[in-house]
Amino acid sequence: MRYSRQIALDKIGKKNQEKLSKKTITILGLGAIGSVTAELLARSGINLILIDHDKIDITNLQRQLLYTEKDINQYKVNIASKKLKEINSTIKIKTHKKCLTNKNLKILNSDLILDCSDNLETRFLINKYSLKTKIPWIHTAALKTRTVLYNFIQNKNNTRPCFNCLYKKNSEFETCEDSGILNTVTTLIATLQATQALKALLNYKYEDKLLRINIWDNSIEKLTVKKDKNCKTCTMDVKTKKIEVGKFTLKLCKTKSAYSVKPFRNVRLNLNEIKDMYEPIIETPLLLIVKIKKYEVIVHNYGELIFKDLKNEAMIKKIAKDIYTLADSSKLKQKIKQKH
Numbered sequence: 229m230r231y232s233r234q235i236a237l238d239k240i241g242k243k244n245q246e247k248l249s250k251k252t253i254t255i256l257g258l259g260a261i262g263s264v265t266a267e268l269l270a271r272s273g274i275n276l277i278l279i280d281h282d283k284i285d286i287t288n289l290q291r292q293l294l295y296t297e298k299d300i301n302q303y304k305v306n307i308a309s310k311k312l313k314e315i316n317s318t319i320k321i322k323t324h325k326k327c328l329t330n331k332n333l334k335i336l337n338s339d340l341i342l343d344c345s346d347n348l349e350t351r352f353l354i355n356k357y358s359l360k361t362k363i364p365w366i367h368t369a370a371l372k373t374r375t376v377l378y379n380f381i382q383n384k385n386n387t388r389p390c391f392n393c394l395y396k397k398n399s400e401f402e403t404c405e406d407s408g409i410l411n412t413v414t415t416l417i418a419t420l421q422a423t424q425a426l427k428a429l430l431n432y433k434y435e436d437k438l439l440r441i442n443i444w445d446n447s448i449e450k451l452t453v454k455k456d457k458n459c460k461t462c463t464m465d466v467k468t469k470k471i472e473v474g475k476f477t478l479k480l481c482k483t484k485s486a487y488s489v490k491p492f493r494n495v496r497l498n499l500n501e502i503k504d505m506y507e508p509i510i511e512t513p514l515l516l517i518v519k520i521k522k523y524e525v526i527v528h529n530y531g532e533l534i535f536k537d538l539k540n541e542a543m544i545k546k547i548a549k550d551i552y553t554l555a556d557s558s559k560l561k562q563k564i565k566q567k568h
């Protein structure tokens with residue numbers, strides 16, 4: 229039994245192991261942290277989406293444990309997915325050989341996003357996507373002998389900070405190239421991140437403090453971080469949720485054997501915005517057919533959503549809420565634009 233040691237653990241057990249096998253985690257960045265996190269999670273039996281645009285070079289080998297000399301000049305996603313499949317052929321691995329941009333945020337779509345990137349822009353993009361979709365993410369960063377980790381998992385009252393609350397734009401970040409990095413510190417934070425990821429997927433109580441560790445001094449700090457009440461990124465989203473999102477009805481049409489969701493009030497959905505967030509299959513000016521997880525959803529611009537193959541009402545409600553929230557936030561943005 230591949231997972232017998234993990235199942236024997238009282239925190240996991242058979243049921244949770246089955247749960248984990250149905251989850252998918254996106255790992256953004258396959259460098260020193262991401263390559264280790266990916267290996268640990270692949271061995272734990274979790275499906276992965278791997279995103280990285282870079283090739284392996286000789287300076288990576290000091291800390292990127294998944295790669296060897298013969299992998300130099302090959303793309304990290306290709307080598308990582310090949311090796312992870314050799315380690316665990318029972319999990320699904322999807323790869324994207326690209327940089328994350330404002331236009332392809334939907335490639336992050338999964339149960340949890342792990343930030344193993346090395347730049348602020350990418351983290352602001354993950355933050356934006358996470359606020360829109362409510363998909364939680366775990367931020368890590370490491371430099372020299374220091375590292376940080378923070379769980380961006382929102383609570384029901386929306387009182388937890390977003391990335392923008394913590395790091396204002398244009399803060400200056402040093403890079404590994406300039407300052408150097410110890411391979412033990414990236415490996416340490418990767419194992420912490422993988423552990424937090426398991427806990428998040430299994431709905432265990434998550435660490436709500438910012439973890440800051442200096443492996444050289446053996447110092448571990450837990451810092452309380454607060455939501456910035458004036459943060460434009462997340463306070464707007466909260467307002468959107470409270471004021472703008474209306475109720476909707478859910479109906480099973482027997483003739484079509486499909487679920488239909490209609491909003492109570494008139495909405496005009498911005499199909500372009502929705503197209504950016506999910507994988508479009510068919511696009512017309514009046515309706516879109518998009519793929520959400522593995523299900524097809526027909527999105528009419530007058531607000532009706534048709535779910536043909538998804539029968540889970542809770543999931544339908546969640547997707548509908550996400551789509552209507554998206555519609556509302558774009559309306560709100562338009563209003564703000566018009567004011568200025």
Ligand SMILES: [Zn+2]
Pocket residue numbers: 389390391392393394456459460461462463
């Ligand atoms: Zn914020």
